[in-house]
Amino acid sequence: xxxxxxxxxxxxxxxxxxxxxxxxxxxxxxxxxxxxxxxxxxxxxxxxxxxxxxxxxxxxxxxxxxxxxxxxxxxxxxxxxxxxxxxxxxxxxxxxxxxxxxxxxxxxxxxxxxxxxxxxxxxxxxxxxxxxxxxxxx
Numbered sequence: 001x002x003x004x005x006x007x008x009x010x011x012x013x014x015x016x017x018x019x020x021x022x023x024x025x026x027x028x029x030x031x032x033x034x035x036x037x038x039x040x041x042x043x044x045x046x047x048x049x050x051x052x053x054x055x056x057x058x059x060x061x062x063x064x065x066x067x068x069x070x071x072x073x074x075x076x077x078x079x080x081x082x083x084x085x086x087x088x089x090x091x092x093x094x095x096x097x098x099x100x101x102x103x104x105x106x107x108x109x110x111x112x113x114x115x116x117x118x119x120x121x122x123x124x125x126x127x128x129x130x131x132x133x134x135x136x137x138x
Contacts, residue, residue, distance in 0.1 A: 002137045004040050006033040007075040007097075010068050022065030026104055027060060030092050033076040034108065037090060041133040051127055053104040054118070055110040058087070062106035066096075080137050085124035087111050088134070 003091060006029075014025045035045050048055065068074055075095040082089040094104040112123045124131040 001079060002037075002040055003077055003079045004033065004037040006036045006078065007127070008032065008074045008076065009069055010072045010074065012070050013023060015070050018067075020069055021072075023064060026064070026094065026106060028064050029074070029076055029094065030060075030062075030090075030106055030108055033078045033092055034090055037078040037080075037137070038134075041137050043130065043133050044097060048130065049115065050116045051130060053121070053123060053127065053130070054113050054115050055088070056110050056113060056118070057108055060106070061107040061108075064104050066101065066103045068094070068096060068103055074103075083130065083134060083138060085112070085122040086120055 008029060010021055014021050016022045038045055038048070044057070073096075076096050077093045077095065079091050081091045082090070084122055089107060089109045092106045094117075095101065096103050112121055113119060114121050123134070
């Protein structure tokens, strides 16, 4: 199974008054990791949008185990949980690099929709080449 690795350093602006990363920033981290993951198929988010396909989020989830702090180096490992012609679900593990500790985990679910009218579409039928590239991530 393909797994991508994204490395990020916590910026001061991402922390709250308690000195830990504000919970909302994990979703930004997931987005960065998701883009890196998709690139592993040989296509970028921009390429997919240029094909007339959008991938809006339908569900998100994050479990916070321990807070990341300013200047922590984080590793986000992203893997495919589910892929169908109409949706994709990804799993994220956020690991603090200095001690290898899992500090958060999350999931996102996205649908494939037509860019013009946001109707759900079957990418296996609409774009078999894209489907093949995404399937290579299994």
